Amino acid sequence: MDKLIRPLVVIIEREFARFISQRTRLISAMVRPLFWLIVFAAGFKSTLGIAIQPPYATYVTYDLYVIPGLVGMVCLFNGMQSSLAMVYDREAGAMKVLMTAPLSRRLVLAYKLIGSTLVSVIQSYLFLLIAIGFGVDLPVLGLIQALPAIIISAYVLSLIGLILASHVHGLENFAGVMNFVIFPSFFLSSALYPLWQLRESSESIYWISEMNPFTHLIELIRFGLHGEPFSTNTLIIVAIALFTTSFIHLLFKPDS
Amino acid sequence: MALSIQDASYSYGKAVALKNFSSCFEPGAVTALLGPNGAGKSTLFKLISGLIRRQSGDFSLDGESWTSHSPKIFQKFGFVFQEPALDSMRSGLANLKYAAGLHGLDRPKTKQRIEETTSLMNCSSYVHRDIRTLSGGERRRIEIARALIHKPKWLLLDEPSAGLDINSRAKLSLDLHSLASNKGLGILWCTHVTDELCPQDALVILINGENRYSGSCGSQDEMIRTYNQMVDKHG
Numbered sequence: 049m050d051k052l053i054r055p056l057v058v059i060i061e062r063e064f065a066r067f068i069s070q071r072t073r074l075i076s077a078m079v080r081p082l083f084w085l086i087v088f089a090a091g092f093k094s095t096l097g098i099a100i101q102p103p104y105a106t107y108v109t110y111d112l113y114v115i116p117g118l119v120g121m122v123c124l125f126n127g128m129q130s131s132l133a134m135v136y137d138r139e140a141g142a143m144k145v146l147m148t149a150p151l152s153r154r155l156v157l158a159y160k161l162i163g164s165t166l167v168s169v170i171q172s173y174l175f176l177l178i179a180i181g182f183g184v185d186l187p188v189l190g191l192i193q194a195l196p197a198i199i200i201s202a203y204v205l206s207l208i209g210l211i212l213a214s215h216v217h218g219l220e221n222f223a224g225v226m227n228f229v230i231f232p233s234f235f236l237s238s239a240l241y242p243l244w245q246l247r248e249s250s251e252s253i254y255w256i257s258e259m260n261p262f263t264h265l266i267e268l269i270r271f272g273l274h275g276e277p278f279s280t281n282t283l284i285i286v287a288i289a290l291f292t293t294s295f296i297h298l299l300f301k302p303d304s
Numbered sequence: 305m306a307l308s309i310q311d312a313s314y315s316y317g318k319a320v321a322l323k324n325f326s327s328c329f330e331p332g333a334v335t336a337l338l339g340p341n342g343a344g345k346s347t348l349f350k351l352i353s354g355l356i357r358r359q360s361g362d363f364s365l366d367g368e369s370w371t372s373h374s375p376k377i378f379q380k381f382g383f384v385f386q387e388p389a390l391d392s393m394r395s396g397l398a399n400l401k402y403a404a405g406l407h408g409l410d411r412p413k414t415k416q417r418i419e420e421t422t423s424l425m426n427c428s429s430y431v432h433r434d435i436r437t438l439s440g441g442e443r444r445r446i447e448i449a450r451a452l453i454h455k456p457k458w459l460l461l462d463e464p465s466a467g468l469d470i471n472s473r474a475k476l477s478l479d480l481h482s483l484a485s486n487k488g489l490g491i492l493w494c495t496h497v498t499d500e501l502c503p504q505d506a507l508v509i510l511i512n513g514e515n516r517y518s519g520s521c522g523s524q525d526e527m528i529r530t531y532n533q534m535v536d537k538h539g
Contacts, residue, residue, distance in 0.1 A: 051408035058405025062391070069393060141389035145450075148353050148383050149406035150375040 055151055056159045063163035066133060073129060077171050078178065080125065081118035085179055088240075089114050103274035111184050115176070116270035117239025119194075120262060122175050123168040123202040124233060128226050130164035131209030135216055153297040161206050161293065168202030169195075190273040197272030200282065201265040204289050207296070208261075214299045237263040238270075305331045305366040305380070305457045307352075307490065312361030314347050314513075321347040323513040325361070329506070331457065331490035334481055336501045338531055339510035340539060345494040346386055348510070349462040352492075353383050365458075379407065382451030386462040386494075388443055396431040396438065396446040400453055407454035414453075421449040425479060441472035448480075458490040459483070465500055473500050481505075498528050507531075511538040 067074060089111040104113075137143040146156055173191075180186055212225055234240075236257045243263070247254035257263055264281060271279060307329040314322040322344040329335045339345050350356040352363065354373040362369055370377040390399050397418065404414040422428040427445040430438060438446070444464055451459055461480070465473040477500040484491045495501070503524050509517035509531060516534045521527040 050410050054405045054408045054410065058402050061405075062394075062402060065398070066393060137391075140392065141385060141387045142391045144353075144355060144383070144385050144389045145403060146406065147355060147373075148378060148381070149403075150379040150408075150454075151406065152375055153373060 051150075052155075055149065055155075056162065059146075059156075059159040060163040060166060063130065063160075063167050067167050077122060077126065078175060081121050081175050082178060082182075084118055084121070085111060085114065085184070086182060103271045103276055109185075112186070113242075114240060115179060115184060115186065116266050116273060117234075117237070118179075119172045119175065119198060119269050120201060120205075120237075120239055120266040121234060122171050123198070123205045123265075124230055124262065126168040126171055127164060127202065127205035127207075127209035128212075128230060129209075130160075130167065130206055131213035132226070134160070134210070134213045154294070157210065157296050158293055161203060161210060161296075164206040164209070165199060165202040168206065169198055172198050172202065187274065190275060193275060193277040194269055194272035196277050197265075197268040197282070200285055200289065201269055204261070204265060204285060207289060207292055210296060211292075211299060214296075233260060233262040236260050237266055239263075239266050305490065307331075307458060307492065308362075308364045308367075309348070309352075310362045310364075312348065312351060312358075312363070314344075314351060314356070314359050321513050322351070325510070325513065325515050327508050327515055327518055329490060329492055329508075332484060332488045333504075333506055334484045334491045334493055334502065335506040335508060336498075337492060337494045337508050337510060338496065338498065338501075340496055340535060343496075343510045344513040345496075345510055346462055347513075349383075349386075349460060349494055352460060353381070354378070379454065380457040382454070382456035382459045384444075384447050384451045384459070384461045384464050386466060388447070390435045390443060390447060390450075392435045395434050396427070399435065399446060400431065400450050403450045404453045409454065417453050417455070418449075421452045422446075424452065424483065425449040426475075440467045441469070441476070444468065444472075444476065448476075452483075452489075456489070458492065460492045460494075462494045463496070464493070465495070465497070477501070498524065498531055501527065503527065509534045511535060514538070 092110040134143070147153070149156065176186065176191060212229065216225055236253065237260050238257065239262070243254055243257055246257055264285060268282060268285065271277070310326045312322055312325045325344070325348060337345050337348065347356070351358055358371070364370070365377055365380060368377070391402070400418050400421070401414055404417060409417060418431070422431045425445045425448050427442065427449055430442055431446060435443060448464065465476055468476065480491060480493070481502055483489050493501070503522060503526070504520065506520050507517065507527060507530070508515060511534055516538050517530060521530055
Protein backbone atom coordinates (compact mmCIF):
# COMPACT_ATOMS: atom_id res chain seq x y z
CA MET A 49 0.00 0.00 0.00
CA ASP A 50 2.91 2.31 0.82
CA LYS A 51 3.99 2.02 -2.81
CA LEU A 52 0.78 3.83 -3.80
CA ILE A 53 0.19 6.13 -0.84
CA ARG A 54 3.68 7.47 -0.20
CA PRO A 55 4.10 8.85 -3.74
CA LEU A 56 0.74 10.61 -3.37
CA VAL A 57 1.81 12.09 -0.03
CA VAL A 58 5.14 13.43 -1.33
CA ILE A 59 3.60 14.84 -4.50
CA ILE A 60 0.97 16.69 -2.42
CA GLU A 61 3.64 17.83 0.04
CA ARG A 62 5.66 19.24 -2.82
CA GLU A 63 2.65 21.10 -4.25
CA PHE A 64 2.04 22.71 -0.85
CA ALA A 65 5.71 23.42 -0.22
CA ARG A 66 5.93 25.26 -3.52
CA PHE A 67 2.75 27.17 -2.88
CA ILE A 68 3.84 28.26 0.59
CA SER A 69 7.43 29.05 -0.37
CA GLN A 70 6.35 31.22 -3.29
CA ARG A 71 5.06 34.10 -1.19
CA THR A 72 4.10 36.28 -4.12
CA ARG A 73 1.98 33.42 -5.47
CA LEU A 74 0.34 33.00 -2.07
CA ILE A 75 -0.36 36.71 -1.74
CA SER A 76 -1.50 37.23 -5.31
CA ALA A 77 -3.83 34.22 -5.04
CA MET A 78 -5.72 36.13 -2.36
CA VAL A 79 -5.23 39.71 -3.53
CA ARG A 80 -6.50 39.08 -7.06
CA PRO A 81 -10.05 37.99 -6.18
CA LEU A 82 -10.18 40.39 -3.23
CA PHE A 83 -9.35 43.25 -5.54
CA TRP A 84 -12.33 42.29 -7.67
CA LEU A 85 -14.52 41.90 -4.61
CA ILE A 86 -13.50 45.09 -2.81
CA VAL A 87 -13.03 47.45 -5.73
CA PHE A 88 -15.07 46.10 -8.62
CA ALA A 89 -17.98 44.65 -6.68
CA ALA A 90 -18.09 47.65 -4.32
CA GLY A 91 -18.62 49.93 -7.27
CA PHE A 92 -21.40 47.83 -8.70
CA LYS A 93 -23.01 46.96 -5.38
CA SER A 94 -24.65 50.35 -5.03
CA THR A 95 -25.85 50.50 -8.60
CA LEU A 96 -26.62 46.91 -9.40
CA GLY A 97 -28.74 44.27 -7.71
CA ILE A 98 -29.25 40.88 -9.25
CA ALA A 99 -32.81 40.00 -10.09
CA ILE A 100 -34.37 36.87 -8.66
CA GLN A 101 -32.96 33.86 -10.47
CA PRO A 102 -32.04 30.35 -9.36
CA PRO A 103 -30.51 29.52 -6.94
CA TYR A 104 -31.33 32.83 -5.27
CA ALA A 105 -34.72 33.04 -3.59
CA THR A 106 -34.64 36.80 -3.43
CA TYR A 107 -32.77 39.78 -4.81
CA VAL A 108 -29.08 39.55 -3.97
CA THR A 109 -26.39 42.14 -3.79
CA TYR A 110 -23.71 42.14 -6.44
CA ASP A 111 -20.90 41.16 -4.04
CA LEU A 112 -22.80 38.00 -3.11
CA TYR A 113 -23.48 37.24 -6.76
CA VAL A 114 -19.84 37.59 -7.80
CA ILE A 115 -18.40 35.32 -5.06
CA PRO A 116 -18.76 31.97 -6.96
CA GLY A 117 -17.07 33.55 -9.97
CA LEU A 118 -14.18 34.70 -7.81
CA VAL A 119 -13.85 31.26 -6.23
CA GLY A 120 -13.73 29.94 -9.80
CA MET A 121 -11.06 32.54 -10.53
CA VAL A 122 -8.97 31.28 -7.61
CA CYS A 123 -9.23 27.70 -8.92
CA LEU A 124 -8.59 28.79 -12.50
CA PHE A 125 -5.40 30.68 -11.62
CA ASN A 126 -4.13 27.92 -9.36
CA GLY A 127 -4.84 25.26 -11.98
CA MET A 128 -2.85 27.25 -14.53
CA GLN A 129 -0.04 28.05 -12.10
CA SER A 130 0.27 24.43 -11.12
CA SER A 131 0.64 23.56 -14.79
CA LEU A 132 3.12 26.39 -15.22
CA ALA A 133 5.13 24.73 -12.44
CA MET A 134 5.00 21.53 -14.45
CA VAL A 135 6.38 23.31 -17.53
CA TYR A 136 9.08 24.80 -15.30
CA ASP A 137 9.89 21.36 -13.87
CA ARG A 138 10.18 19.99 -17.38
CA GLU A 139 12.57 22.78 -18.38
CA ALA A 140 14.58 22.56 -15.17
CA GLY A 141 14.83 18.77 -15.37
CA ALA A 142 13.01 17.97 -12.12
CA MET A 143 10.21 16.33 -14.12
CA LYS A 144 12.59 13.51 -15.09
CA VAL A 145 12.61 12.28 -11.51
CA LEU A 146 8.84 11.95 -11.60
CA MET A 147 8.86 10.36 -15.03
CA THR A 148 11.40 7.70 -14.06
CA ALA A 149 9.70 6.87 -10.78
CA PRO A 150 8.35 3.32 -10.48
CA LEU A 151 4.79 4.49 -10.98
CA SER A 152 2.54 4.40 -13.98
CA ARG A 153 2.36 7.76 -15.77
CA ARG A 154 -1.41 7.73 -15.38
CA LEU A 155 -1.00 7.55 -11.61
CA VAL A 156 1.71 10.23 -11.52
CA LEU A 157 -0.53 12.67 -13.39
CA ALA A 158 -3.58 11.79 -11.30
CA TYR A 159 -1.53 12.47 -8.15
CA LYS A 160 -0.38 15.80 -9.56
CA LEU A 161 -4.02 16.68 -10.21
CA ILE A 162 -5.04 15.73 -6.67
CA GLY A 163 -2.21 17.86 -5.25
CA SER A 164 -3.14 20.86 -7.34
CA THR A 165 -6.83 20.41 -6.51
CA LEU A 166 -6.15 20.41 -2.77
CA VAL A 167 -4.13 23.63 -3.02
CA SER A 168 -7.01 25.22 -4.97
CA VAL A 169 -9.61 24.11 -2.43
CA ILE A 170 -7.62 25.54 0.47
CA GLN A 171 -7.09 28.82 -1.38
CA SER A 172 -10.81 28.97 -2.19
CA TYR A 173 -11.85 28.56 1.43
CA LEU A 174 -9.23 31.04 2.56
CA PHE A 175 -10.74 33.52 0.12
CA LEU A 176 -14.30 32.75 1.26
CA LEU A 177 -13.34 33.37 4.89
CA ILE A 178 -11.68 36.66 4.00
CA ALA A 179 -14.78 37.61 1.98
CA ILE A 180 -16.96 36.96 5.04
CA GLY A 181 -14.56 39.17 6.97
CA PHE A 182 -15.21 41.89 4.43
CA GLY A 183 -18.92 41.65 5.11
CA VAL A 184 -20.22 39.40 2.34
CA ASP A 185 -23.28 37.64 3.69
CA LEU A 186 -22.50 34.04 2.74
CA PRO A 187 -24.68 31.23 4.14
CA VAL A 188 -22.63 29.22 6.65
CA LEU A 189 -24.20 25.90 5.66
CA GLY A 190 -23.55 26.79 2.03
CA LEU A 191 -19.83 26.89 2.74
CA ILE A 192 -19.99 23.20 3.63
CA GLN A 193 -22.44 22.29 0.87
CA ALA A 194 -20.25 23.98 -1.73
CA LEU A 195 -17.26 21.75 -0.94
CA PRO A 196 -18.02 19.06 -3.57
CA ALA A 197 -18.60 21.75 -6.21
CA ILE A 198 -15.34 23.52 -5.32
CA ILE A 199 -13.42 20.23 -5.38
CA ILE A 200 -14.89 19.31 -8.78
CA SER A 201 -14.22 22.76 -10.22
CA ALA A 202 -10.65 22.83 -8.89
CA TYR A 203 -10.03 19.37 -10.31
CA VAL A 204 -11.45 20.19 -13.76
CA LEU A 205 -9.47 23.43 -13.98
CA SER A 206 -6.27 21.66 -12.91
CA LEU A 207 -6.99 19.04 -15.56
CA ILE A 208 -7.39 21.73 -18.23
CA GLY A 209 -4.12 23.26 -17.05
CA LEU A 210 -2.39 19.90 -17.31
CA ILE A 211 -3.67 19.37 -20.84
CA LEU A 212 -2.31 22.79 -21.77
CA ALA A 213 1.01 22.04 -20.06
CA SER A 214 1.33 18.87 -22.12
CA HIS A 215 1.25 20.90 -25.32
CA VAL A 216 3.25 23.94 -24.34
CA HIS A 217 7.01 23.97 -24.67
CA GLY A 218 8.78 26.70 -22.77
CA LEU A 219 7.73 29.04 -20.00
CA GLU A 220 7.45 32.05 -22.27
CA ASN A 221 4.85 30.25 -24.40
CA PHE A 222 2.87 29.28 -21.36
CA ALA A 223 2.47 32.90 -20.31
CA GLY A 224 0.77 33.58 -23.65
CA VAL A 225 -1.52 30.59 -23.28
CA MET A 226 -2.51 31.76 -19.82
CA ASN A 227 -3.64 35.07 -21.26
CA PHE A 228 -5.58 33.35 -24.00
CA VAL A 229 -7.21 30.92 -21.60
CA ILE A 230 -7.69 32.72 -18.30
CA PHE A 231 -9.13 36.00 -19.49
CA PRO A 232 -11.57 34.62 -22.09
CA SER A 233 -12.64 31.89 -19.68
CA PHE A 234 -13.32 34.37 -16.94
CA PHE A 235 -14.97 37.19 -18.89
CA LEU A 236 -16.99 34.96 -21.20
CA SER A 237 -18.77 33.30 -18.32
CA SER A 238 -21.36 33.95 -15.67
CA ALA A 239 -18.66 35.00 -13.21
CA LEU A 240 -19.37 38.72 -13.35
CA TYR A 241 -22.91 38.95 -14.72
CA PRO A 242 -25.85 36.63 -15.28
CA LEU A 243 -25.91 35.24 -18.80
CA TRP A 244 -29.48 36.42 -19.46
CA GLN A 245 -28.23 39.99 -19.03
CA LEU A 246 -25.42 39.26 -21.46
CA ARG A 247 -27.94 37.92 -23.96
CA GLU A 248 -29.71 41.26 -24.06
CA SER A 249 -26.52 42.83 -25.38
CA SER A 250 -25.17 40.12 -27.64
CA GLU A 251 -26.66 36.80 -28.66
CA SER A 252 -23.33 35.42 -29.95
CA ILE A 253 -21.41 36.30 -26.79
CA TYR A 254 -24.21 34.73 -24.79
CA TRP A 255 -23.83 31.43 -26.65
CA ILE A 256 -20.07 31.44 -26.37
CA SER A 257 -20.43 32.03 -22.63
CA GLU A 258 -23.08 29.35 -22.37
CA MET A 259 -20.74 26.82 -23.95
CA ASN A 260 -17.78 27.89 -21.81
CA PRO A 261 -17.06 25.06 -19.32
CA PHE A 262 -16.01 27.68 -16.77
CA THR A 263 -19.60 28.99 -16.72
CA HIS A 264 -20.87 25.57 -15.68
CA LEU A 265 -18.25 25.23 -12.96
CA ILE A 266 -19.17 28.63 -11.55
CA GLU A 267 -22.84 27.72 -11.56
CA LEU A 268 -21.95 24.48 -9.80
CA ILE A 269 -20.26 26.51 -7.05
CA ARG A 270 -23.12 29.05 -6.98
CA PHE A 271 -25.75 26.35 -6.52
CA GLY A 272 -23.52 24.60 -3.99
CA LEU A 273 -23.16 27.76 -1.93
CA HIS A 274 -26.92 28.21 -1.90
CA GLY A 275 -28.02 24.78 -0.83
CA GLU A 276 -28.02 22.69 -4.02
CA PRO A 277 -24.73 20.82 -3.99
CA PHE A 278 -25.66 18.21 -6.60
CA SER A 279 -27.47 18.29 -9.91
CA THR A 280 -27.40 16.47 -13.24
CA ASN A 281 -24.72 18.94 -14.32
CA THR A 282 -22.52 17.77 -11.47
CA LEU A 283 -22.68 14.18 -12.68
CA ILE A 284 -21.94 15.16 -16.29
CA ILE A 285 -18.92 17.26 -15.25
CA VAL A 286 -17.58 14.50 -12.96
CA ALA A 287 -18.01 11.88 -15.69
CA ILE A 288 -16.19 14.04 -18.27
CA ALA A 289 -13.41 14.84 -15.78
CA LEU A 290 -12.83 11.19 -14.86
CA PHE A 291 -12.98 10.09 -18.47
CA THR A 292 -10.41 12.72 -19.48
CA THR A 293 -8.16 11.81 -16.52
CA SER A 294 -8.00 8.20 -17.64
CA PHE A 295 -6.52 9.32 -20.97
CA ILE A 296 -4.38 12.24 -19.83
CA HIS A 297 -1.19 10.15 -19.82
CA LEU A 298 -1.58 9.66 -23.58
CA LEU A 299 -1.41 13.43 -24.09
CA PHE A 300 1.51 13.87 -21.77
CA LYS A 301 4.50 12.63 -23.71
CA PRO A 302 7.59 12.21 -21.56
CA ASP A 303 9.86 13.39 -24.35
CA SER A 304 7.86 16.52 -25.14
CA MET B 305 21.23 -9.00 -13.00
CA ALA B 306 22.60 -8.28 -16.50
CA LEU B 307 21.25 -5.39 -18.51
CA SER B 308 20.86 -6.34 -22.15
CA ILE B 309 20.01 -4.18 -25.13
CA GLN B 310 19.45 -5.72 -28.54
CA ASP B 311 19.09 -3.94 -31.90
CA ALA B 312 18.12 -0.58 -30.49
CA SER B 313 17.70 2.11 -33.10
CA TYR B 314 16.44 5.65 -32.72
CA SER B 315 16.07 8.63 -35.05
CA TYR B 316 15.14 12.23 -34.41
CA GLY B 317 13.28 12.79 -37.65
CA LYS B 318 15.85 12.02 -40.35
CA ALA B 319 18.83 12.25 -38.02
CA VAL B 320 19.88 8.79 -36.90
CA ALA B 321 21.01 8.83 -33.25
CA LEU B 322 21.31 5.10 -32.62
CA LYS B 323 21.76 2.33 -35.15
CA ASN B 324 21.17 -1.33 -34.26
CA PHE B 325 22.92 -0.96 -30.95
CA SER B 326 23.41 -4.20 -29.05
CA SER B 327 25.29 -4.83 -25.86
CA CYS B 328 25.08 -6.67 -22.58
CA PHE B 329 26.19 -4.90 -19.41
CA GLU B 330 27.34 -7.02 -16.50
CA PRO B 331 26.29 -6.31 -12.91
CA GLY B 332 28.66 -5.45 -10.08
CA ALA B 333 31.05 -3.54 -12.32
CA VAL B 334 31.47 -0.21 -14.00
CA THR B 335 30.75 -0.18 -17.72
CA ALA B 336 31.82 2.96 -19.48
CA LEU B 337 29.75 3.95 -22.44
CA LEU B 338 32.30 6.05 -24.19
CA GLY B 339 31.83 8.19 -27.23
CA PRO B 340 32.31 11.70 -28.58
CA ASN B 341 29.58 14.33 -28.41
CA GLY B 342 26.60 13.32 -30.51
CA ALA B 343 27.54 9.63 -30.49
CA GLY B 344 24.12 8.60 -29.16
CA LYS B 345 25.02 8.01 -25.51
CA SER B 346 22.33 10.27 -24.11
CA THR B 347 19.78 8.86 -26.54
CA LEU B 348 20.53 5.37 -25.28
CA PHE B 349 20.28 6.65 -21.72
CA LYS B 350 16.90 8.25 -22.43
CA LEU B 351 15.66 5.05 -24.05
CA ILE B 352 16.62 2.99 -21.03
CA SER B 353 15.03 5.50 -18.66
CA GLY B 354 11.87 5.70 -20.77
CA LEU B 355 12.22 9.45 -21.31
CA ILE B 356 11.83 8.92 -25.04
CA ARG B 357 9.61 6.37 -26.69
CA ARG B 358 11.34 3.36 -28.08
CA GLN B 359 11.29 2.95 -31.86
CA SER B 360 12.90 -0.46 -32.05
CA GLY B 361 14.98 -2.84 -30.01
CA ASP B 362 14.61 -5.14 -27.04
CA PHE B 363 15.64 -4.08 -23.54
CA SER B 364 15.84 -6.63 -20.77
CA LEU B 365 17.07 -6.90 -17.21
CA ASP B 366 18.08 -10.37 -16.12
CA GLY B 367 16.15 -11.79 -19.06
CA GLU B 368 12.98 -9.82 -18.33
CA SER B 369 12.04 -7.47 -21.17
CA TRP B 370 10.32 -4.20 -20.50
CA THR B 371 8.46 -1.64 -22.55
CA SER B 372 9.11 2.10 -22.53
CA HIS B 373 7.95 2.62 -18.96
CA SER B 374 7.76 -0.29 -16.57
CA PRO B 375 7.26 0.61 -12.89
CA LYS B 376 8.45 -2.83 -11.76
CA ILE B 377 11.71 -2.65 -13.69
CA PHE B 378 12.30 1.01 -12.84
CA GLN B 379 12.45 0.06 -9.16
CA LYS B 380 15.78 -1.57 -10.00
CA PHE B 381 17.34 1.48 -11.65
CA GLY B 382 18.73 4.70 -10.31
CA PHE B 383 19.21 7.49 -12.83
CA VAL B 384 21.52 10.50 -12.80
CA PHE B 385 20.80 12.76 -15.72
CA GLN B 386 23.24 14.87 -17.68
CA GLU B 387 21.41 18.11 -16.95
CA PRO B 388 20.81 18.86 -13.27
CA ALA B 389 17.43 17.45 -12.25
CA LEU B 390 17.10 18.67 -8.67
CA ASP B 391 14.27 20.84 -7.43
CA SER B 392 16.27 24.02 -6.92
CA MET B 393 13.55 25.60 -4.79
CA ARG B 394 14.03 23.04 -2.02
CA SER B 395 16.84 21.63 0.10
CA GLY B 396 18.89 18.55 -0.72
CA LEU B 397 17.10 16.73 2.07
CA ALA B 398 13.68 17.59 0.63
CA ASN B 399 14.82 16.30 -2.75
CA LEU B 400 15.94 13.02 -1.21
CA LYS B 401 12.71 12.63 0.78
CA TYR B 402 10.71 13.30 -2.37
CA ALA B 403 12.57 10.60 -4.32
CA ALA B 404 12.22 8.13 -1.43
CA GLY B 405 8.49 8.80 -1.30
CA LEU B 406 8.12 8.27 -5.04
CA HIS B 407 9.68 4.85 -4.53
CA GLY B 408 7.21 4.07 -1.77
CA LEU B 409 9.65 4.16 1.15
CA ASP B 410 7.98 4.86 4.49
CA ARG B 411 9.29 7.58 6.85
CA PRO B 412 11.61 5.44 9.03
CA LYS B 413 13.06 3.71 5.97
CA THR B 414 13.47 7.07 4.24
CA LYS B 415 15.40 8.46 7.22
CA GLN B 416 17.64 5.41 7.31
CA ARG B 417 18.31 5.44 3.57
CA ILE B 418 19.05 9.17 3.57
CA GLU B 419 21.67 8.62 6.28
CA GLU B 420 23.18 5.73 4.33
CA THR B 421 23.26 7.33 0.89
CA THR B 422 24.48 10.74 2.04
CA SER B 423 27.22 8.99 3.97
CA LEU B 424 28.14 6.91 0.91
CA MET B 425 28.29 9.99 -1.28
CA ASN B 426 29.95 12.15 1.40
CA CYS B 427 27.26 14.80 1.25
CA SER B 428 25.80 14.60 4.78
CA SER B 429 27.32 17.93 5.80
CA TYR B 430 25.44 19.99 3.22
CA VAL B 431 22.33 17.94 2.49
CA HIS B 432 20.19 20.32 4.59
CA ARG B 433 21.16 23.32 2.53
CA ASP B 434 19.13 24.83 -0.28
CA ILE B 435 20.11 23.44 -3.67
CA ARG B 436 20.70 26.97 -4.94
CA THR B 437 23.52 27.45 -2.44
CA LEU B 438 25.42 24.31 -3.46
CA SER B 439 28.30 23.98 -5.92
CA GLY B 440 28.04 21.85 -9.05
CA GLY B 441 29.98 19.00 -7.44
CA GLU B 442 27.83 19.07 -4.30
CA ARG B 443 24.66 19.00 -6.37
CA ARG B 444 25.97 16.02 -8.32
CA ARG B 445 26.65 14.10 -5.13
CA ILE B 446 23.12 14.76 -3.91
CA GLU B 447 21.75 13.64 -7.27
CA ILE B 448 23.69 10.39 -6.99
CA ALA B 449 22.56 9.91 -3.39
CA ARG B 450 19.02 10.42 -4.63
CA ALA B 451 19.47 7.83 -7.37
CA LEU B 452 20.64 5.33 -4.72
CA ILE B 453 17.87 6.05 -2.21
CA HIS B 454 15.81 2.96 -3.08
CA LYS B 455 18.79 0.56 -3.28
CA PRO B 456 18.73 0.02 -7.03
CA LYS B 457 20.60 -2.82 -8.72
CA TRP B 458 21.81 -0.53 -11.46
CA LEU B 459 23.03 3.04 -11.41
CA LEU B 460 22.88 4.82 -14.75
CA LEU B 461 24.90 7.98 -15.06
CA ASP B 462 24.81 10.33 -18.02
CA GLU B 463 28.02 12.35 -17.92
CA PRO B 464 27.82 12.91 -14.16
CA SER B 465 31.10 14.79 -14.03
CA ALA B 466 30.15 17.38 -16.65
CA GLY B 467 31.13 20.82 -15.41
CA LEU B 468 33.14 19.57 -12.42
CA ASP B 469 36.75 20.52 -11.71
CA ILE B 470 39.54 17.92 -11.86
CA ASN B 471 39.60 17.20 -8.12
CA SER B 472 35.84 16.81 -7.87
CA ARG B 473 35.85 14.49 -10.86
CA ALA B 474 38.60 12.32 -9.40
CA LYS B 475 36.79 12.06 -6.03
CA LEU B 476 33.49 11.28 -7.69
CA SER B 477 35.10 8.60 -9.83
CA LEU B 478 36.69 7.03 -6.76
CA ASP B 479 33.38 6.94 -4.87
CA LEU B 480 31.48 5.50 -7.81
CA HIS B 481 34.02 2.76 -8.40
CA SER B 482 33.95 1.80 -4.73
CA LEU B 483 30.13 1.61 -4.95
CA ALA B 484 30.42 -0.96 -7.71
CA SER B 485 33.06 -3.03 -5.96
CA ASN B 486 31.73 -2.80 -2.39
CA LYS B 487 27.99 -2.79 -2.95
CA GLY B 488 27.79 -4.97 -6.04
CA LEU B 489 26.04 -2.23 -7.93
CA GLY B 490 26.03 -2.29 -11.73
CA ILE B 491 27.07 1.10 -13.09
CA LEU B 492 26.57 2.25 -16.64
CA TRP B 493 28.54 5.43 -17.06
CA CYS B 494 28.05 7.54 -20.17
CA THR B 495 31.05 9.76 -20.72
CA HIS B 496 33.37 11.19 -23.33
CA VAL B 497 36.43 11.51 -21.12
CA THR B 498 38.64 8.56 -20.24
CA ASP B 499 40.55 9.98 -17.29
CA GLU B 500 37.70 9.34 -14.87
CA LEU B 501 37.58 5.64 -15.74
CA CYS B 502 39.65 2.79 -14.30
CA PRO B 503 41.61 0.30 -16.41
CA GLN B 504 39.46 -2.61 -15.20
CA ASP B 505 36.21 -0.95 -16.34
CA ALA B 506 34.32 -2.61 -19.16
CA LEU B 507 34.27 -0.40 -22.20
CA VAL B 508 31.65 0.12 -24.90
CA ILE B 509 32.60 2.65 -27.54
CA LEU B 510 29.71 4.27 -29.34
CA ILE B 511 30.38 6.30 -32.47
CA ASN B 512 27.71 7.78 -34.73
CA GLY B 513 25.08 5.66 -33.01
CA GLU B 514 26.86 2.35 -33.54
CA ASN B 515 28.61 0.05 -31.10
CA ARG B 516 32.21 0.03 -32.36
CA TYR B 517 33.97 -1.68 -29.49
CA SER B 518 33.07 -3.87 -26.53
CA GLY B 519 35.65 -5.22 -24.13
CA SER B 520 38.11 -4.03 -21.55
CA CYS B 521 41.59 -2.59 -21.70
CA GLY B 522 44.40 -3.46 -19.32
CA SER B 523 45.54 0.06 -18.74
CA GLN B 524 44.48 3.68 -18.97
CA ASP B 525 46.88 4.22 -21.89
CA GLU B 526 45.41 1.27 -23.75
CA MET B 527 41.93 2.62 -23.14
CA ILE B 528 42.85 6.03 -24.57
CA ARG B 529 44.61 4.41 -27.53
CA THR B 530 41.62 2.17 -28.32
CA TYR B 531 39.21 5.04 -28.04
CA ASN B 532 41.27 7.31 -30.30
CA GLN B 533 41.67 4.54 -32.85
CA MET B 534 37.92 4.00 -32.97
CA VAL B 535 37.21 7.70 -33.29
CA ASP B 536 39.80 8.05 -36.07
CA LYS B 537 38.40 5.03 -37.90
CA HIS B 538 34.67 5.60 -37.56
CA GLY B 539 34.26 9.17 -36.39
